[in-house]
Structures are given as C-alpha cells and as structure tokens.
Amino acid sequence: MYGNNADLTEETIFTWGAPPLKFGAGASDEIGFEMSQYGAERVLVLTDPGVAALGIPQRIVDNLKRYGVTATVFDGVHIEPSDASFAAAVEYAAAHGPWDGFVAVGGGSAIDTAKAVNLLTTSPGELMDYVNKPIGLAKAPPGQFKPLIAVPTTAGTGAESTAMCVLDVLSMKVKTGISHWRLRPTLAVVDPLLTMSLPPEVTASAGMDIVCHALESYTAKWYAASDRRKPEERVTYCGSNPVSDLWCERAMDLIAKSFRRAVHHGAEDLQARTDMIMAATFAGMGFGNAGVHIPHANGYPIAGMVKDYRPSGYPQDEPMVPHGQAVSLTAPEAFRFSFPSAPERHLRAAELLAPDKEQLSDPAEQLPQVLIDLMRDIGIPNGIGAVGYDESDVPKLVPGTMKQQRLLSTCPRPVGEEEITRILRNSIQNW
Numbered sequence: 001m002y003g004n005n006a007d008l009t010e011e012t013i014f015t016w017g018a019p020p021l022k023f024g025a026g027a028s029d030e031i032g033f034e035m036s037q038y039g040a041e042r043v044l045v046l047t048d049p050g051v052a053a054l055g056i057p058q059r060i061v062d063n064l065k066r067y068g069v070t071a072t073v074f075d076g077v078h079i080e081p082s083d084a085s086f087a088a089a090v091e092y093a094a095a096h097g098p099w100d101g102f103v104a105v106g107g108g109s110a111i112d113t114a115k116a117v118n119l120l121t122t123s124p125g126e127l128m129d130y131v132n133k134p135i136g137l138a139k140a141p142p143g144q145f146k147p148l149i150a151v152p153t154t155a156g157t158g159a160e161s162t163a164m165c166v167l168d169v170l171s172m173k174v175k176t177g178i179s180h181w182r183l184r185p186t187l188a189v190v191d192p193l194l195t196m197s198l199p200p201e202v203t204a205s206a207g208m209d210i211v212c213h214a215l216e217s218y219t220a221k222w223y224a225a226s227d228r229r230k231p232e233e234r235v236t237y238c239g240s241n242p243v244s245d246l247w248c249e250r251a252m253d254l255i256a257k258s259f260r261r262a263v264h265h266g267a268e269d270l271q272a273r274t275d276m277i278m279a280a281t282f283a284g285m286g287f288g289n290a291g292v293h294i295p296h297a298n299g300y301p302i303a304g305m306v307k308d309y310r311p312s313g314y315p316q317d318e319p320m321v322p323h324g325q326a327v328s329l330t331a332p333e334a335f336r337f338s339f340p341s342a343p344e345r346h347l348r349a350a351e352l353l354a355p356d357k358e359q360l361s362d363p364a365e366q367l368p369q370v371l372i373d374l375m376r377d378i379g380i381p382n383g384i385g386a387v388g389y390d391e392s393d394v395p396k397l398v399p400g401t402m403k404q405q406r407l408l409s410t411c412p413r414p415v416g417e418e419e420i421t422r423i424l425r426n427s428i429q430n431w
C-alpha cells in the first residue's frame with residue numbers, strides 16, 4: 001500500500017486553512033498590540049465612508065498609535081467593489097506608501113479591497129493577471145504579502161478568513177474573484193460590538209450570505225468525488241469535507257437561534273449579534289475551504305447586471321443588488337435541484353436551520369420551504385423579479401452564471417445552461 005499512492009487516480013486528500021482568530025466583545029481594542037507584534041511602524045487602514053462615519057476606524061487608529069504604529073485611513077472603499085474602485089485604492093496606497101501592513105475595517109467590501117491592495121502593492125503586473133479564469137489569467141502571486149488584519153463590521157461574508165476577494169468587472173458587467181491562499185488575512189479580529197449599529201436590511205442580507213455559505217459548502221461536491229490532483233494543482237476550494245462540514249453545521253445552529261432576533265432587535269441584543277458574527281466566521285471557515293456552488297454562481301450576474309434596484313439600508317447613490325440578496329434569491333430553487341445528489345444532507349441542513357419545522361410530505365421541499373419562511377420573516381425580496389428581472393432577462397443572466405466555472409465545478413450535480421435557465425426562471429418569484 002505505502003509507496004504506491006502517487007499512482008492513485010481517486011482523490012484521497014482534502015485541505016483546510018484559516019487565519020488565527022481573536023474573537024469577542026472588545027477584541028478590536030487589541031489591534032495595536034497585534035500589529036506591533038509584526039514589527040509594523042506605518043500601516044494603512046482601509047474602510048468605506050459609512051463605516052468611517054461611525055468612528056470605528058479612527059478608534060483603531062488611536063489604538064495603533066498607543067503601540068507606536070502610525071496609521072492613515074483610506075475611506076474610499078466602494079460598496080460592492082469593482083475593478084475601478086480596486087484601482088483607486090491601489091493608486092492611493094501606492095502613492096502614499098510603502099506600508100508595513102494593512103488593517104481592513106468594514107464588511108466584505110472593505111476586506112476585499114484591502115486584500116487586492118495587499119496583492120497589487122506587493123506583486124508585479126496588473127489586476128487582470130490575477131483574476132479568475134476565464135475572465136482573467138489566474139496567475140499565482142509570486143511574492144510575500146504584508147500583514148493584513150481583517151476586522152469585519154458586518155456579520156456575513158466571512159471574508160476575514162477566506163483566501164479570495166470579489167470584484168465587479170464593470171466593462172463586462174460581471175462579478176468574479178481572485179483566489180489564492182496568499183490573500184488570506186494574517187489575523188482575523190472579530191468584535192461583535194462593531195456590528196450593533198448594522199441596519200436591519202444589511203443584517204438580513206449579510207445574514208443570508210452566511211446561510212448560503214453554510215448550505216452551499218455543506219452540499220458541495222464531496223472532495224473525494226473529484227479526480228486526484230497533483231500537489232501543484234490543488235485549489236483553495238476542495239469540495240465538502242469533514243472539517244468544513246463541522247463549521248457549517250455549527251453556523252446553521254447559530255443562525256437558527258439568532259438570525260431573526262438580530263434583524264428585528266439587533267440594536268439592543270448583543271447575544272444575537274455575537275451569535276451572528278460567530279456564524280459568519282464559522283461559515284467562512286467552511287465555505288472558504290469547501291467552496292460554494294449554484295446560488296453564488298447565479299448571484300454574480302444578478303448583482304453585476306442590476307438595472308435600477310436600490311435597496312433600503314444601503315447607499316442610494318447607484319443601483320445595486322447586495323451580495324447577500326443576490327445569492328439567496330435563487331437558493332430555494334437551487335437546493336430543489338441539488339437535493340437528489342445528497343438527500344440526507346439537505347434534510348439535515350433543514351433540521352439545523354429550523355428544528356421545529358413540520359416534516360413536509362415531499363422531502364425535496366423541506367429545505368426550500370425553510371429558506372422561504374426565513375426570507376419572508378426578515379424582509380428579503382421575493383425572487384429575482386423583486387430586484388428588477390423578468391422572464392426576458394433570464395437568457396441574458398445565464399452566460400454570467402456559466403462564466404463562474406470555478407464555482408459550478410463544486411456543484412454536486414452536473415449543471416449546464418439548461419438547468420441554470422430553469423433555476424433562474426423558477427426564481428422570479430419564490431413565494
């Protein structure tokens with residue numbers, strides 16, 4: 001047996017990674033100490049204007065100063081960043097650098113922008129060299145990055161622990177990402193107190209992102225179902241595996257306990273906020289290694305091709321479909337489709353998310369109905385129709401989904417244009 005493994009054709013290996021974590025109320029007051037441990041003297045704090053107005057980045061700057069670290073705030077992060085907004089942040093960082101480290105303060109938008117700035121100020125070439133194929137060249141960054149401390153202020157993306165960042169490529173009207181292990185932050189500092197001020201709409205949308213991360217990675221193709229990879233071919237997302245499963249299950253428990261409370265009573269319920277950001281962190285540790293599939297693949301064109309939808313609770317200066325809404329709108333139908341691949345996993349997930357829900361006569365309906373109950377209760381739009389798309393848009397959305405081959409390859413069932421068309425069409429209205 002031993003010695004012949006190089007000849008195996010089936011996959012027997014999975015990978016799992018996450019940065020060190022500092023979690024809990026008040027954790028963000030320890031960032032100065034943490035950054036000083038890396039020997040950094042001059043750092044850039046990246047945030048968006050909304051979070052800057054809350055005073056959170058300034059408190060972190062003051063804390064850094066106490067430990068002898070000089071910090072400058074860049075508050076120009078664009079909500080749902082694009083190639084253009086990444087370029088503006090990189091230009092600022094390059095013009096005012098060099099920096100010994102970065103601190104990202106905000107939701108996924110700020111954390112992803114900081115990851116891109118870290119990449120493009122330490123590696124040669126251009127953004128498109130590193131963007132996923134087929135949109136970019138998916139090159140591996142050659143160099144060492146600077147320390148990046150990620151401090152989420154939303155409970156959603158899990159971006160503080162993932163090795164990827166998402167961007168809107170404006171000229172192609174498509175969202176895509178960069179994924180490489182070097183993008184993973186050096187340290188995640190997760191402080192639930194920073195999320196108390198989240199508006200209900202952002203709590204709901206970002207929370208649905210957690211739900212989809214947990215569900216999609218839990219139902220992703222099992223890692224051993226792929227062909228065996230050579231060491232240099234291994235990708236960040238290896239499919240569902242025993243370690244990611246644990247995190248996803250725990251994330252779903254916390255969601256069941258606290259999601260509705262966080263949306264409806266978030267301003268005063270620290271326990272609910274703590275559970276939600278812990279769920280976000282856990283789901284990030286799951287999907288950040290297992291990967292996501294159809295709901296996220298559909299979410300990219302749904303967000304990228306937005307017409308004039310402007311969600312309340314978000315900046316109103318331009319139309320947008322927030323990531324968490326975009327990925328959840330086709331989730332009920334996507335899980336109807338994926339059900340036959342692993343019925344027991346879909347039923348287990350439904351039970352974790354809604355332990356008191358009655359058993360429906362059609363088991364394939366259990367998880368979709370649990371999702372629909374939740375989405376109605378927390379005010380998620382009713383299908384892609386409610387964010388501006390109709391039947392005639394479906395053929396235009398399909399190619400944007402098909403471009404997300406990295407995601408579709410972790411789908412537990414083969415999926416092509418015909419299946420995606422049907423899923424989008426059946427998601428125009430979800431209830």
Ligand SMILES: NC(=O)c1ccc[n+]([C@@H]2O[C@H](COP(=O)([O-])OP(=O)(O)OC[C@H]3O[C@@H](n4cnc5c(N)ncnc54)[C@H](O)[C@@H]3O)[C@@H](O)[C@H]2O)c1
Pocket residue numbers: 048049050051054079080081106107108109110112153154155156157158159162163164165166167194195196197198199202205206209313314315323324
């Ligand atoms: N890298 C990853 O692993 C990953 C995973 C999922 C999503 N994403 C990306 O993350 C982005 C979405 O991030 P998000 O959902 O965290 O939201 P966000 O960063 O886009 O912020 C949403 C809104 O909430 C506001 N906000 C943030 N924190 C606040 C607080 N504490 N109080 C009040 N308002 C606050 C912001 O100012 C903004 O208006 C998308 O671009 C998405 O594609 C990345």
Ligand SMILES: [Zn+2]
Pocket residue numbers: 157209213296323327
């Ligand atoms: Zn997501």
